[in-house]
Amino acid sequence: MRLSDTGFTALIPLHEVAPEEMFRVENFRSLSSELDDYLRNGALDHRTEHLSTTSVIFHEDFDGLVGFITLANDGIKLDVTEINHLGLNCDTQISTFPAVKICRLAVHEDLRGNKIGSRILDLAIGEIVGASGISAARIMITDAVNVPKVIDFYTDYGFLESVWAQGQLKQQKRGTVAVTIKMIRDIYA
Numbered sequence: 001m002r003l004s005d006t007g008f009t010a011l012i013p014l015h016e017v018a019p020e021e022m023f024r025v026e027n028f029r030s031l032s033s034e035l036d037d038y039l040r041n042g043a044l045d046h047r048t049e050h051l052s053t054t055s056v057i058f059h060e061d062f063d064g065l066v067g068f069i070t071l072a073n074d075g076i077k078l079d080v081t082e083i084n085h086l087g088l089n090c091d092t093q094i095s096t097f098p099a100v101k102i103c104r105l106a107v108h109e110d111l112r113g114n115k116i117g118s119r120i121l122d123l124a125i126g127e128i129v130g131a132s133g134i135s136a137a138r139i140m141i142t143d144a145v146n147v148p149k150v151i152d153f154y155t156d157y158g159f160l161e162s163v164w165a166q167g168q169l170k171q172q173k174r175g176t177v178a179v180t181i182k183m184i185r186d187i188y189a
Contacts, residue, residue: 001110003059003066010121011055011069014043018086025056028065030106032187038104039068048072052103055127057113057120067107069120074101076141076184086160086186088138100128100187102142125187140187143180151181 017025030036043054052072059066069116075096078088086096093105102124107116122142142159144150 001062001114002056003111003114003116006126008066008119009058011057011120011127012045012147014039014054014056014068015047017056021058024058024063024065028068028106029109030067031109031112032106035104035106039106044067054104055124056088057116057123061066062108062111064108064146066111067093067116067120068104068125069102070104071124072101072103073137074099074141076162076163076182077137078139082160082163082184086124086184086189088186097139098137099141099184100124100137104140109151116155121157128187135141140185142183144180144183146178151183154183154185157185158189159185 014025026040028036028039039054043052046052047054054068054070054072055180056068057066077096078086102121105117105120107114107120125140128140140159141162142154144154144159160183162182162184
């Protein structure tokens with residue numbers, strides 16, 4: 001199914017979805033039952049516990065939920081090479097860069113290939129930049145599932161594999177394939 005570029009809502013915090021619209025959330029199906037279950041059974045609890053916030057997006061031409069993103073505050077150590085590659089030539093020496101972590105990102109299974117994941121990330125970055133008056137974050141990070149389609153999605157959006165995290169992983173687990181790959185992006189790039 002193809003959606004028009006107009007007709008999307010902004011990101012709506014899950015806890016602000018009108019009760020009469022919650023059926024759209026309950027009927028959401030991505031390609032991951034784990035993500036679907038989290039949306040229905042864990043997202044609101046994590047918000048109540050101040051662990052993360054889940055936001056959703058709708059479209060006027062689609063009866064269901066288009067997609068969702070779950071974000072949390074985080075921080076990441078960056079290798080000197082990464083700092084230079086990202087253009088983060090900060091005058092201050094900090095050991096950990098403030099970050100926003102993408103904990104979960106999902107698009108309805110019938111809407112894949114519509115660039116909705118990128119639209120959700122664009123909206124999330126806009127919200128982060130808009131909140132910069134009360135909380136600073138320079139980096140967006142995620143632990144991307146280590147499958148080519150997911151890694152390619154984040155790479156196409158401007159994420160890089162974290163050199164520092166790769167080094168830590170090599171020291172801990174020699175000879176094993178990582179289930180996730182830590183990826184980073186300068187929010188202001």
